[in-house]
Amino acid sequence: MSLDQNEISKLARLARISIADSDTAELSQRIGDILDMVDVMQAVDTSNVVAMANPHDAVQRLRADEVSDTNQREHFQAIAPQTEDGLYLVPQVIE
Amino acid sequence: MPNHTVADILRGLEAKTFSSEEITQQYLDAIGAHDPRYNSYITVTADAALAQARAADQARQNGSGGLLCGVPIAHKDIFCTEGVRTSCASKMLDNFIAPYNATIVTKLTQTGTVTLGKTNMDEFAMGSSNETSFYGAVRNPWNTDCVPGGSSGGSAAAIAAGLAPAATGTDTGGSIRQPAALCGLTGLKPTYGRVSRYGMIAFASSLDQAGPMAKTAEDNALLLQAMAGFDPLDSTSMQQAVPDYVGGLNKDLKGLKIGVPKEYFSEGLDPAIGAAVETALDEYRRLGAEIKAISLPHTHLAVPCYYIIAPAEASANLSRFDGVRYGYRCENPKDLDDLYTRTRAEGFGAEVKRRILIGTYALSSGFYDAYYRKAQQIRRLIKQDFDEAFKEVDIIAGPTTPNPAFALGEKVSDPLTMYLEDIYTIAVNLAGLPAISLPVGLTQGKPIGLQLIGRDFDEASLLAAAHQYQQRSDWHRQVAPGSV
């Protein structure tokens, strides 16, 4: 099994990763190999098996509604690519 | 100095044979002199380490030092360290100075450890050979033509080379145990939820677990003591009492039931490893353990299951790397799309991109049930295999890896064979269980690892079993030829 160029572009688009045309063939092959490898799962009857998202049958713990974080804007924005007036800047967003 | 264990260093500090500052300086000197051969560190924090060491010496003198006061260690570069680059071995985070500390970094520092630096790894912990690092491959001190394993390859190589007595690692599919096995070390993956994940850069959230790597089980016990425990900042951290691991090391093994799954001795296992494991099991018989043959019938599904679940979780976990708030941003993005797609294309390496795309595929509309849900159902079957086995036995034993350290470049071009490296370790992550790898032999001058798997939250039994084996063997005392 291998994915065609369209499928690869669709995945790349969803994942917001640009992929050079020259890399598509190899990527398609690699991903196809992995999909072949995992195909063995399809032979297993799991109709009565409950999906398992987490190793423990534990439940969500709740946090008290108390403010514990204070303003660290300068600290956090010291590592930001581009900021102004306390805002993170990105190329213009069009709605 | 070379081949000190953590316990050796604690004794030396206690006896004032050396100060923390002296031993820290010796490690820093050794790193400077020898690490160019191994590339085990991404960042060395010499000044901060010496300052910490002096503070530790002071604390020890005042009698206020913690459990590991003055012990130099290294952190895998996946743990956030405030004020220090935390790269995850990725170009994406090459410029990322973490603004906060991971919980385990805080906890270890509070017990007095001195941080020598941040160790190399596979990019975002995705790999089994430490060849996917943005900072270049790491070499195995036992044979510099070989890989140290991965993804915690830098931590493993640093310890094996005598450039740190112990280090932290993370294990998502075998990333502590496999490099420990390939470098002749003892490494423990704790039960999922035993050690906080807060501040550990996520690869696959439901599988990731931090743990210690060192030469001995005793050192693992010392480090785990400091790392383990509930963390209110991590919803998946479990409220379980932390036992006295060091105090439990000599718990009698008489009557211990060890199960040996037949599936772990199938084709593909290097016969020399099979033989070494058998020999180790004989030693356990002599220690009073009872060895039983068992079966884990869904073992062959573990790698396929993992290679859907881990990439799926990773595909979402790595979406935050978008060039907006921190990390790499591409030059002159022409619009928002360009910012995203080029930042991520340029910032991530090939293996990371591959896994993001696989994960995206497995979750996408029309494929979710066939891949992701199916894998989650298989995951339960794998967990049930272990549940059944642990009704009969206390510990499950087998090889950690199917082969010893392999040559650099040998598998990097073939992801599928690389993925099979983790064939014996992956099921443990899917089930959330604790497991330890300890050295039990050498083949062609390369170490062999024995894996012991325990019940949920029963790290103590694994540490005791490993420790008592190490009282009767000296594989863990073998020194890599390349060690300083």
Add this chain to the structure above:
Amino acid sequence: MEWEVVIGLEVHVQLNTKTKIFSGSSTAFGAEPNTQASAVDLALPGTLPVLNEQALKKAILFGLAIDADICMASVFDRKNYFYPDLPKGYQTTQMDFPIVGPGIVTISLSDGSSRDIRVHHAHLEEDAGKSLHEDYHGMTGIDLNRAGTPLIEIVSEPDMRSAEEAVAYLRKIHSIVTYLDISDGDLSQGSLRCDANVSVRPKGQAEYGTRAEIKNINSFRFVERAIKVEVQRQIELIEDGGKVKQETRLYDSDKNETRAMRSKEEANDYRYFPCPDLLPVVIEQSLVDQLKTTMPELPDAKRQRFEQAYGLSSYDAALLTTERAIANYFEAAADAAGDAKLAANWVNGELSAALNRDSLGIANSPVSADQLGGLIQRIVDNSISGKIAKQVFEALWNGEGDSADAIIDSKGLKQVSDTGALGAMVDDVLAANPDQVEQFRGADEGKRKKMLGFFVGQIMKASKGQANPGVINKILNEKLGG
């Protein structure tokens, strides 16, 4: 052709917790940009979410209020998409197992009828940050203070059939969440936002038409206008032989039109999956029971009580119960007045008009419930007429006196009921209008009733409105009937 409009609403309600749904940073409105964005809110690598207990409780309260099933093991999912105001690259929300299951919201319409609108479910999720499009050298600024604010998204079935119904539904949701005190309900701050799914179909057709989704409407008025203009667009499009496209549209209130959103053109695939950083949210029945005991009287129950206890019409009762504060005001005024029906008329009439005129909320009304009650008392005991009462109300509104009595006194507005004084006035009016008296006497019973009004009007005029109409009627009948 006759068209039927079909509307479903997705209402986002910001919960009024002190902190965010998954982090300990403040949710206070109006802070400097990014000063309330913690490591978790910024999605710094390695950070993890922990669920806010109050957010969960408030969501459960909403479920109880609409008589919905509470999901005893709800699950958080990740909804994957890239947007600069979404730091993690996914929104943590609930897909397959939302906290609140199907429920019912009853709306009251202006014709006095009421309708049940089905709620499909309501789920907990996190809000996104804000994009500020002011020009930063051709760039957009991102403020993540709002990122992680807890929301419940309330998804209705496509049960509404007009813009009026949609507004009534939205107002009802607003009533419920403010009654419960789970949201401040402040639309101007975006505490309640609404997406409307709108379609049209020929009347009688069973299948739904293709729907367009109008995003992010944030006032009652705009909901009505946006839906109306979108319905018009769809009908004209179809009648001109076109087809409605399934798409996301924005309402432009300046131009009063909807337009397709450029950024949403691309078909998305959100790749929902259970968030592995959060565990199933398992609720004990005891928590639900305990929350039930804290439930205040809700709009519907209050409305019923108002109808039964005060004999109000269902429309009046519905109006009075849209806001908890109005209902409380009414009850206090009715108590003071001793006449609930009159109090209802005044609150829904004069008071509501004055509040609207001056853009005031009930909390800031210059006339207190006690003052209004005192005014109504004077109508009931015939001290003043309804017409004079309006003057007194205006004077109270303008702060010309502390009470109705004080104003009536100082302005000399007390109604004249003295038969002697009124008798003289009647005599004067009858003497001044001999022709009308003549006609009256010659008329039959039916005509007489009408003509009596003329004399009453003349006398009221002469008394500057202060004559007691009941007494005048009595005297007139005596004098004319003779």
